[in-house]
Amino acid sequence: MPNIKSAIKRVKINENKNAQNSAFKSAMRTAVKKFEAAVEQNDDNAKELFRNAVxxxxxxxxxxxxxxxxxxxxxxxxxxxxxxxGA
Structure with missing residues (x-):
């Protein structure tokens, strides 16, 4: 653990950013998986899920x-x- 005040703040900021990035990456992967599942089941809303994934x-x-x-x-x-x- 750092002793300098700015370094302590930097560690906190990095932890927060890491959590935000991980959450966003997870949501991104979920959107892609939902689209792929819709394609497997030939769902009507595949086009909408495609737009969301993109x-x-x-x-x-x-x-x-x-x-x-x-x-x-x-x-x-x-x-x-x-x-x-579609084919």
Whole structure:
């Protein structure tokens, strides 16, 4: 544990940010899994869940939680699953 006041504050801030990032990452993964489950069951709301998953991935990029290319790759895979649903 640090002794300097600013270092103590930094540890607290890092813990809070870590908790926020973990929660957001979990929500992002949940959105993707909900979409994939909807595709498996051929649900009607798959398109809406796709939009939500893409939105979450884009927010993750904006917040710096995931890399831009990672989000683009995941979105492309989800879009591919969505298009196979329509075929």
């Amino acid at each position: 939105k979450q991935l884009d927010k993750g990029v904006t917040k710096g939680i995931i890399h831009k290319n990672t989000a683009n790759r995941q979105k492309a895979r989800l879009a591919k699953k969505l298009s196979s649903l």
